[in-house]
Amino acid sequence: MAKDILQTFSFDNTDIRGAIVTLDTSFAKLVDGSHYNAEQHQLLGQFCAANLLLTSHLKLDGLLSIQARGNGPVDLIVSEATHDLTFRGLLAGEVDEQHDLLALLGDATLVISVEPENGQRYQGIVPLDHSDLAGCLQSYFQQSEQLPSWFAFNVTEEHVRGVMLQALPADRCPDPQQRAEDWQRITHLASTLSDQEMQDLDNETLLYRLYHEEQLRLYDAKPVDFRCSCSRERMERGLLSLGETELNDILNEQETIETDCHFCHQRYAFTAADVRALISGNHYQKTH
Template structure:
């Protein structure tokens, strides 16, 4: 039985036939199990994924991993109860020395990756995230409220894939059983999350444990093409139709970079007038590149003069 909620949009029992509709991408849907303390999220991205990799010329394995990071950041940011952002990043000394995705609580995504362009990625095992990031690599989850203290959790890369690394993070740092499944193609990426909630009043501990095992077993049957291409309600029904599931309205997800000329100007101000004047003397024009969307912001000599004049107090 699936309830779709905001307002109860539809009700299906397990004997109802449901047609396989094509997914509307760049959407995320939350769902909960009525009989157990378990929640889920599914996200499917197309345009956001396309914009994240556009004009980057990444090898295909890095594009696919970046898609997984985008899906993971969007899924994880659903737990934010405040205005702010969640960043998921992996760093190391490997050929892919940085990969990062960021999601706001409003589902605005952006991502970046930095790689050693001299490496032949066809000659290494790109199926193992530890080979790409490096043996010294680590995974960081950073939560930054618009107002409040920044939080950062770090775990080693102790699995060969992102899903396993994230599951270890939640088990070790949050003590919450959490599972992830990802899929990606050249056009789309998608992710599925299941999470055991703290004990509520729905079921006792023994029943919750049994439900968790069964739900995970069912989720393991998901095929990449189903996760990528099926309508989200259809996907949830196919996987979990033997349970009562309440599915909430899908939320739109989009690629959106927060860069601006004003932010770039603030970065120059933070360097100090003397240093910026030396830079403009040597370069003629200071160009600030956004690592996320590749926009460029140029500042010439007159721009710099005006910028620092605006910061000086006016004498009366």
């Protein structure tokens, strides 16, 4: 089975499209160096897969993110993906055993943001009101986009798999009754997908098993990879935001300041000389 790829597909004579993503080495890179347990791994894998599925239909250069923030044992889950299918993600909070999403996040919201490289940011927010991510996303698209959607995820220690179906506005099939019948049939067949099939089958075989009686077009696979956008320059800006007084107070207690990227766990170290140079350079920029 091909790994770290995303493929889109469509059904002839219907207004239904889909996407399927498989993460292997790319997700291993994300969790490498972290202390995520199996339950945290499961949640974060679902969010990353969902993020890439949604990004597969992004028609502009930019970033799409999915974020859930609440007041439960898990404070935050966030995943980001770019138009060229690189992604990163993080989870903050404790997950000791399997619980549904509502129990973990408590009173929470689901936020989906699109940030074009050129253009205005778009953000949709809905209450997190389902016990799993698939249900939350389906509710989100029904409420905010009026696009009936269906999602399924499977996460193991070895890989992450996600499948998405979406009904588009009427184009190929204008008849409302036929559109409803198409959607009911396609999603019913998708609901027969087993965890074992999600884990074992390549995309072509999986879709053939589900839809061998449908006229389905499977498009070329695109590579997916983990990539973090952190940098020393970004960390420097973060340090400067603390202010000169606080930075000096920290350096009075320790010789270096170390800060970690929460996404990729890369550690950045700044000596007292580094910090003084930062402060001096910041003063210069403000006065010139």
